[in-house]
Amino acid sequence: MNAQTDTATDTAELRQRVLDSMAEVLPRLLQREEHGLPESTRLMEDLGLTSTTTLELMLELEDNLDIQIDVEEIDQENLASIGTLADFIATHAQPA
């Protein structure tokens, strides 16, 4: 039970770090100011990211957070919004 609680805490903590890092990386990637984007913000439709710029975002997050994301498991739903991408990374990343 304790191990499960620890895992849940680690996942929640990583998810928050991912969200914080996204808030820093996205304006640079989009080359415009973006503040306080909600988790429901859609990466492609709302922000205009392409599938490749979304992948660039993930590489930047890996560098920033010193993690390695398991990309083999990703699907289009995971790339839908800031929140779904954070969910995915928090559960599919290991320390680099």
Added chain:
Amino acid sequence: MTALEAVAAYLPERRVPIEDLADQLGLTAMQIRVFRRYHGLSQVCRDDGTLLDLLLAATSRLDALRGHEHQVRYVLYARSMPVAVPYPENPLHELRDALGLGHAVAFTVTHQACAAGLLAVDLAGRLLASDGDPAARALVIAGEKAFTPIAQLVPETSIFAEGSSACLVRADGPRDRLLSYVSLARGEYDGKPDERRQLAARFQQEFPRTLAQVIGTAVERAKLRPGDIRLILPHNVNKVSWRLLCKAMGFPVERVLLDNVPTAGHSFCADPFINHQSATARGLLQPGDPYLVAAAGAGPGATFSAMVFEH
């Protein structure tokens, strides 16, 4: 029933790491990292000869052609890029003559981007069937030079390579029999120059689901279930799109032959046939195995195609 009598492929020995192409293609270090890490690209084939040399390298490996030249009625050249050389040069006619096929009707099949190879096989089979001569054959060739910026890079998707293929097609035969062919042309991906970036992004997003639907229809028309398909021989555009597609259709990605993506790259219309040769050389297909060949291409518009064969 259209059948592939023989398939040959040529991959040049010279391989260029994608990092070495960054300046030439105007790619940033981050874009190269994305190609390598997510798209699964590593190096691409480059041939030092002419287009004719490239095509002859494939046909010279097509042993089944020897002694049957007089029975070849058609030579079909499947191209992604409509223009190959300046007028009046015609490497297709040069190839036809060099192979002793001067009596055959030779023409190019294009305007379906990298799906044109499948169309050429279907056309060849239908032409032969209408001829009524069971001994008649058609030669279907593919392979292009990555000679202009647009023929070197598919933005955010892939880097073109220079490999080639040659297939001997008959109206009927005992193996590699065509069970179904489905092709979906989507003109709505064509648009004005200022719309193309948005349309390309839409194509990327819709590609897995649309090709999965076309594959599903092809399997159904072959009177099979997806689980019956032993192997998918894909176009070698990249790995990530096939991973997404397999997720969309619930098909194990391990049964898609992606080995040539990092080592050889995307050779226009020739990929499925290059992969066919790799599969047979490695004994991945046994007689009677159903397998599927799939390709999609986008330029002005997009085409999604799939064929089911029985080995």
